[in-house]
Amino acid sequence: MPSEVNQNTQNMLSARQLFCERDDRVLFDSLDFDLAEGEVLQVQGGNGSGKTTLLRIICGLHDSFEGAISWYGDPIEKQRELFYSSLLYMGHRVGVNKILSPLENLRWSCSMHGSTTPTQIESALAQLGLRGYENSPCHMLSAGQQQRVSLARLLISPAKLWVLDEPFTTLDAHGVKDLENLLANHVDNGGSVLVTTHHKLNVSSGIHYLKLDDVGHD
Amino acid sequence: MTESETEIIMGERGISTFEAFRATLKRDLLVAFKGRNELLNPLMFFFIVVSLFPIGITPDREVLTEIAVGVLWVSALLASLLSLDNLYRSDYEDGSLELLLLSPHSLYFMTLAKILSHWLVSGLPLVLLSPLLGYMLALPTEAYWTMIVTLLLGTPILSLLGSIGVALTVSLGSRGLILAMIILPMSVPILIAGTLAVGSVMDGNPVGGHIAIMGAMLAVAASLAPLASAAALRISVN
Known part of the structure; x- marks a missing residue:
């Protein structure tokens, strides 16, 4: 000690x-x-x-x-x-499933820490410049956009x-x-x-x- | 309407482990249904392997009746092995597994949710398809129900045991045969119990005992396998 x-x-x-x-x-x-x-x-x-x-x-x-x-x-x-x-952790691998849409990804990852509403997630995505991409599968998004999806957790999470x-x-x-x-x-x-x-x-x-x-x- | 209701009920932001279990289950089912090809793979494999036997051995009904149960069980085992990789690999690769490990909820229930989802999309369809394949293999009528019940008890055990194997090997670059080498020996008791049960009903003997043993195996696997998987996952991300 x-x-x-x-x-x-x-x-x-x-x-x-x-x-x-x-x-x-x-x-x-x-x-x-x-x-x-x-x-x-x-x-x-x-x-x-x-x-x-x-x-x-x-x-x-x-x-x-x-x-x-x-x-x-x-x-x-x-x-x-x-x-x-x-705690909210974001690693090199951002934790965004490629098959799911940003909305579905966040609904799961945020639900681990507390209840969220789709409106909350949508506004977080919009704030990070992903309006219009809410429902496209994440493999269609660029690496930076996927990173933004993961960053949207920062706006929603109470951590x-x-x-x-x-x-x-x-x-x-x-x-x-x-x-x-x-x-x-x-x-x-x-x-x-x-x-x-x-x-x-x-x-x-x-x-x-x-x-x-x-x-x-x- | 329902959204606002949940908002009112969930005054505080914390959610119960049950809610987290449901969210994880829902997510995994969604991933499975959105990647349809992967969903159909084990089912197609099961169908093809089973239909090769009448062609490869003999279409003689008596011989087929003799081997039907064994063929169905071995094919189910291999089909389940084929689909296991989906259980944690993509989550490991995209980092979702780390989020799962860092959730405030018991990892036991989170792995249980993933295993349940895996069984629902890979094990249950096999059970539903099995009567058709049993017919193809000239399985006697009295054996159908026993076969369905034993598969219904046995396929979840395969998913549970498989989960331990995948959790142990998820971080290895080239897994190849190692997964099969871990899982197949563990699956032998299920294979024996399942084929014995159907065999004894075909001989006109009672099957209660065999089914009870499979039920017990399922109970033990369901309570211990998620624990082992959770521990293995923690080691794998290290």
Whole structure:
């Protein structure tokens, strides 16, 4: 355990002494960070520095690591369901089924976190520039549009913590701006964001950086 | 009307596990019906394999009667194996599986929903088609009901066991035969119980015991297989 344990209850998510090794290569060692309500933590690092692995560890998708992760002060593994009901994760694979339409995809993925109405989904899609595509199968949409379908979850979900892995990759300039606005809104409403991106985030307040490059390589 | 009703009932945004179960079931059925080719594959396979036997062995009714049950069961097993990959693979590839794993609901019920949907689109049609194929194989009239009941109990077990195998292998690049090697040995008891039941009714013996054993197998599989699948899925996404 580290000597100074942060007792501040505002800390939504904290990680202590995280260690992860992959194929005999240390990705990170004694990694500590805190994320409070209304903050953005941008994870930075080169390709292969373990950004995605870190995000997956936080979400509980990857379990070969050492260290402690806590959610509002309590160990995360003791309150998975509570944590998951406040978590929205978007990975490299955006979670959009190619056969289903955006509307059908969102109806399912959002229903996991709470009840939604078709009107809510339609307005979220419209807000992300997908009006008119609600009912076309997703394999007809471009990669960027599929990403937008997945981003529509941000507008609908009540989750307080967003974990976004490279959310800007396939978006056009307009999409980048939309997403930045979404992030800013979320933070203003007391939500938190854990994000990996090479993009320079244009969010006014509460942005912190976590650099992975210098952690692992000794 | 119904939409606004649900909105009123669901004052708070949280939904029950049952609702999530229903949403997942509905989604998977929708995916299955929208990809119609995949839906018909196991059924066509079942039909073709069974109809090859009279051609390949002999059209002699007595011989066919003898092998009918075995042929039907083995073909059902292979057809179910053929359709299993749909269970989690596309979800794994497009990332929906991660969303499922990160849902606040018990993964047990979510996998159960997916398995139920898989059985409804691949197992149940086989059961419905089986009387026709039984007729083709000169199955004696008294054996029809037993065959339908045992298939009705047995095909869900095949989906349940298959789910464990697919969950274990979903992240492997080249699965090839490994899925069959995991699932087929586990399916042998069902094959034995199913063929024994139909065989004993053809010999004029009571079948209650065989059917009870299959029922018990189904109960055990339904309670344990989703648990094993859920654990296997967590390992697979690692």
